[in-house]
Amino acid sequence: MPELVLESNGQTWTLDPSRSYALGRDPQGELVFDDARVSWRHATISFNGRSWVVDDHGSTNGTFVHGQRIQQVELGAGTVLNLGNATDGPRVSLTGAQGAVGTPQAQPQQQPYAAQGANAGWAQQAPAQEPQKQQAPPHQAQQHGQQQAGWQQQQQHAPQPQQAAPHFPQQQGPGGAAGAPPVYGDRSPTTFHQFSLGRVMRIGRALENELVVSDLQVSRNHAEFHATPDGRMEIRDLGSHNGTYVNGLPIAKGGSQLLGPTDVVGVGHSTFRIVGDRLEEFVDTGEVSFSARHLTVTVDGGKQILKDVSFGVPEKSLIAVIGPSGSGKSTLLKALTGYRPADQGEVLYDNRNLYKQFAELRQRIGLVPQDDILHKELTVKKALKYAAKLRFPADTTAAERDARIDEVLRELKLDIHKDKKVTSLSGGQRKRVSVALELLTKPSLIFLDEPTSGLDPGMDRDVMQLLRGLADDGRTVLVVTHSVAELAICDKLLVMAPGGSVAYFGPPEEALNFFGYDTWADVFSAFENYRDYDWAGRWKGSQHYQMYAADIDAVAPQSVQVPAMQAMKPPKPQGWMSQFVTLVRRYTSVIVSDKGFLALMVILPAVLGAVSLLIDADKGLLPNPANPQTGRIIPNGTATTVLLILAVGACFAGAANSVRELIKERVIYERERATGLSRSAYLMSKVFVLGVITVLQGLLVGVIGFATREIPEEGLVLGGLTLLELSLPIMALGFTSMMFGLIISSLVKTAEKTMPLLVMFAIIQVVFTGCLFALNGAVGVNQFSYLMPSRWAVAAAGSTLDFNRISPPEQGAEADPLWEHTVGAWGLNMAALIVLGVICGFFVARFLRRHEPEVMRK
Numbered sequence: 084m085p086e087l088v089l090e091s092n093g094q095t096w097t098l099d100p101s102r103s104y105a106l107g108r109d110p111q112g113e114l115v116f117d118d119a120r121v122s123w124r125h126a127t128i129s130f131n132g133r134s135w136v137v138d139d140h141g142s143t144n145g146t147f148v149h150g151q152r153i154q155q156v157e158l159g160a161g162t163v164l165n166l167g168n169a170t171d172g173p174r175v176s177l178t179g180a181q182g183a184v185g186t187p188q189a190q191p192q193q194q195p196y197a198a199q200g201a202n203a204g205w206a207q208q209a210p211a212q213e214p215q216k217q218q219a220p221p222h223q224a225q226q227h228g229q230q231q232a233g234w235q236q237q238q239q240h241a242p243q244p245q246q247a248a249p250h251f252p253q254q255q256g257p258g259g260a261a262g263a264p265p266v267y268g269d270r271s272p273t274t275f276h277q278f279s280l281g282r283v284m285r286i287g288r289a290l291e292n293e294l295v296v297s298d299l300q301v302s303r304n305h306a307e308f309h310a311t312p313d314g315r316m317e318i319r320d321l322g323s324h325n326g327t328y329v330n331g332l333p334i335a336k337g338g339s340q341l342l343g344p345t346d347v348v349g350v351g352h353s354t355f356r357i358v359g360d361r362l363e364e365f366v367d368t369g370e371v372s373f374s375a376r377h378l379t380v381t382v383d384g385g386k387q388i389l390k391d392v393s394f395g396v397p398e399k400s401l402i403a404v405i406g407p408s409g410s411g412k413s414t415l416l417k418a419l420t421g422y423r424p425a426d427q428g429e430v431l432y433d434n435r436n437l438y439k440q441f442a443e444l445r446q447r448i449g450l451v452p453q454d455d456i457l458h459k460e461l462t463v464k465k466a467l468k469y470a471a472k473l474r475f476p477a478d479t480t481a482a483e484r485d486a487r488i489d490e491v492l493r494e495l496k497l498d499i500h501k502d503k504k505v506t507s508l509s510g511g512q513r514k515r516v517s518v519a520l521e522l523l524t525k526p527s528l529i530f531l532d533e534p535t536s537g538l539d540p541g542m543d544r545d546v547m548q549l550l551r552g553l554a555d556d557g558r559t560v561l562v563v564t565h566s567v568a569e570l571a572i573c574d575k576l577l578v579m580a581p582g583g584s585v586a587y588f589g590p591p592e593e594a595l596n597f598f599g600y601d602t603w604a605d606v607f608s609a610f611e612n613y614r615d616y617d618w619a620g621r622w623k624g625s626q627h628y629q630m631y632a633a634d635i636d637a638v639a640p641q642s643v644q645v646p647a648m649q650a651m652k653p654p655k656p657q658g659w660m661s662q663f664v665t666l667v668r669r670y671t672s673v674i675v676s677d678k679g680f681l682a683l684m685v686i687l688p689a690v691l692g693a694v695s696l697l698i699d700a701d702k703g704l705l706p707n708p709a710n711p712q713t714g715r716i717i718p719n720g721t722a723t724t725v726l727l728i729l730a731v732g733a734c735f736a737g738a739a740n741s742v743r744e745l746i747k748e749r750v751i752y753e754r755e756r757a758t759g760l761s762r763s764a765y766l767m768s769k770v771f772v773l774g775v776i777t778v779l780q781g782l783l784v785g786v787i788g789f790a791t792r793e794i795p796e797e798g799l800v801l802g803g804l805t806l807l808e809l810s811l812p813i814m815a816l817g818f819t820s821m822m823f824g825l826i827i828s829s830l831v832k833t834a835e836k837t838m839p840l841l842v843m844f845a846i847i848q849v850v851f852t853g854c855l856f857a858l859n860g861a862v863g864v865n866q867f868s869y870l871m872p873s874r875w876a877v878a879a880a881g882s883t884l885d886f887n888r889i890s891p892p893e894q895g896a897e898a899d900p901l902w903e904h905t906v907g908a909w910g911l912n913m914a915a916l917i918v919l920g921v922i923c924g925f926f927v928a929r930f931l932r933r934h935e936p937e938v939m940r941k
């Protein structure tokens with residue numbers, strides 16, 4: 084075993100071949116260099132089984148051996164590395180090793196991709212290095228008096244963006260060696276499995292499978308490979324929860340597909356390929372490169388809101404996206420996550436086309452929206468429990484899910500907070516919980532939309548360091564942010580310009596210099612003041628473009644071929660019923676933990692029922708006798724007024740229960756929908772829980788309102804149970820009003836708008852009860868009243884009470900057919916009330932659709 088002794092800054096280390104050594108500014112690394120020219124994660128030294136190698140991680144200023152910039156090189160006794168600068172960058176010298184003395188070389192084909200470490204594909208892609216063309220970054224060049232012509236030219240123009248766009252000749256830079264992800268090449272398999280002819284090879288989480296995958300995204304018995312009689316191989320899905328994919332496209336549940344030599348089978352985080360009689364398995368451990376090419380989004384009217392955005396990063400990168408308001412950051416995020424695919428261009432996930440293979444790859448993407456995706460009333464553990472139940476396959480056990488939750492809580496240092504309610508946590512801790520929730524399914528790519536908005540500077544740093552850690556642990560993290568204080572912690576910075584184009588992509592520490600300003604406030608002011616300036620042209624003419632984006636941009640723009648919607652839809656890890664039950668339980672937990680809401684739920688109907696008792700308390704709800712002189716029945720105003728109050732009470736209570744329900748958890752719904760939540764299961768869980776509450780409230784209103792009054796001894800339908808027969812329309816009215824409340828909730832953009840609409844709804848119901856003025860005979864008004872639930876509810880109770888005698892029509896006017904004292908009229912009124920509720924449900928489902936990620940709408 085060759086032993087290597089490393090010496091740097093007066094210290095020596097005897098390197099252990101079983102581990103690797105991270106070099107960089109990151110204090111978590113093994114060799115920390117406090118020098119601005121050294122990147123955060125600059126390079127790694129490791130033993131690859133044959134020899135010691137140093138891998139540069141796409142560092143900004145490079146790693147040099149004998150004055151030449153290298154990507155990867157074998158190390159031996161006498162090798163001297165310089166980090167960040169060929170001549171006077173921090174020096175690392177090696178002695179005592181038995182390996183060959185290093186000579187700078189790119190080793191594209193000799194090493195398998197995986198064995199090359201983080202930047203393997205990089206080295207494959209990078210052309211042979213031309214040291215004379217390696218330019219120090221601008222600020223460094225200035226510091227060291229090594230300014231070069233190209234940069235001087237740029238410096239003259241940069242601070243004056245109002246002038247004609249400077250055009251720089253496209254220089255042959257180092258060809259993306261420091262910034263582009265691998266464009267081609269593949270990874271080495273993680274493991275091989277030998278096929279024996281005629282045998283079936285089953286994949287799953289259960290230990291009895293031939294190929295056991297310890298991945299909670301995989302079902303216990305997920306799929307199986309088997310040979311067909313003609314000797315070909317076939318993959319068969321065994322009714323898996325998260326689906327089996329061939330080349331990124333799902334095969335039917337329980338279906339099978341013949342496999343060709345180039346076909347790739349996806350199961351959870353693993354992909355398989357058949358090579359001869361061997362099955363190669365590639366496990367996605369999170370270390371994936373990520374890039375976007377020529378992303379362009381065009382909206383109706385032909386306006387481009389995202390223009391030709393290209394960038395790329397290697398594995399374990401943290402990328403920040405900043406830009407002025409309206410510069411297309413959200414649009415970019417939607418395009419990168421596949422929520423709203425770009426119209427042109429491609430997104431590459433480890434060189435796989437994300438749009439084409441979205442159904443499979445979407446499971447490897449985590450998205451933390453700006454608003455928390457948690458029910459704040461629940462404890463941290465409970466919130467994660469429900470999320471895990473919804474996201475993991477139905478056949479995972481509670482113990483398996485709990486173990487994963489504990490793992491994530493520990494990783495994010497949330498275990499001490501797990502029994503606290505989310506609402507009692509600080510903003511930064513809450514953000515951690517949102518991240519924890521996304522990490523449950525082990526995504527390789529994590530996107531965050533303004534995670535630090537509203538946080539103080541300390542928490543801002545805390546969250547950014549958390550993201551740094553996530554990236555270092557083997558994920559690619561992209562964060563859209565308004566905060567510029569912690570940009571230095573990122574590997575790359577993407578600056579969007581007004582109009583949706585790229586203004587800069589590269590190391591954060593070089594960005595201000597690139598723009599020629601001292602502060603980000605100045606840069607953003609320049610964006611604002613010179614909106615029409617060709618920022619994209621300035622970027623494309625720069626050396627930075629050549630260094631960090633030209634390679635990615637070199638591939639011609641592709642028009643997007645998004646697969647059929649069916650192939651884009653996420654799998655449903657849980658069946659409809661299971662989702663429904665989980666959602667009902669979660670919703671019930673949320674309500675139960677909100678004591679104030681619970682109290683209001685009882686007080687509101689009780690008060691509304693009780694106020695009706697103040698009206699002529701001693702009067703009953705029966706028709707008055709006829710006036711002996713005129714022969715006309717004297718109207719019983721008490722009956723109509725009491726019914727009016729009770730109906731309005733039920734309307735108000737029902738709608739008030741639901742009017743904020745959808746809007747307040749819209750972000751949660753959007754996110755969960757993208758991970759396979761069923762729209763109808765979600766809606767039905769709301770209808771069920773709110774329906775039960777509202778119906779019970781209606782019963783309370785009805786019983787309080789009717790119980791002390793004189794009512795008919797015999798009802799129309801329920802015989803002696805007149806009290807129940809009268810309460811049923813009030814209960815149904817509460818239910819249908821609750822459904823109207825859901826419509827409002829699904830329509831509005833902000834929760835504040837719900838209150839005025841609720842009041843408007845309740846007042847309209849008062850008018851259309853028919854208790855204030857005769858609706859029958861009022862052409863148009865009467866027909867319109869059929870749309871109002873209060874009309875039907877009052878008519879149903881009215882037919883039991885015989886309203887045509889309680890409030891007889893004017894002379895010459897016709898009696899209201901809906902108020903007829905018949906079973907038919909009662910049944911019709913109740914049926915109409917329920918039908919209205921169902922129609923409302925249909926509309927809510929349609930309106931909910933508008934708030935879903937575009938790929939989910941069907």
Ligand SMILES: Nc1ncnc2c1ncn2[C@@H]1O[C@H](COP(=O)(O)OP(=O)(O)OP(=O)(O)O)[C@@H](O)[C@H]1O
Pocket residue numbers: 382383388406407408409410411412413414415
């Ligand atoms: N569907 C659409 N149709 C038309 N224009 C749109 C559409 N979506 C977004 N836009 C416009 O595109 C531009 C970019 O919007 P986007 O929301 O991506 O910006 P942003 O950088 O995220 O802004 P902010 O920082 O304010 O969130 C804006 O001018 C916006 O009005």
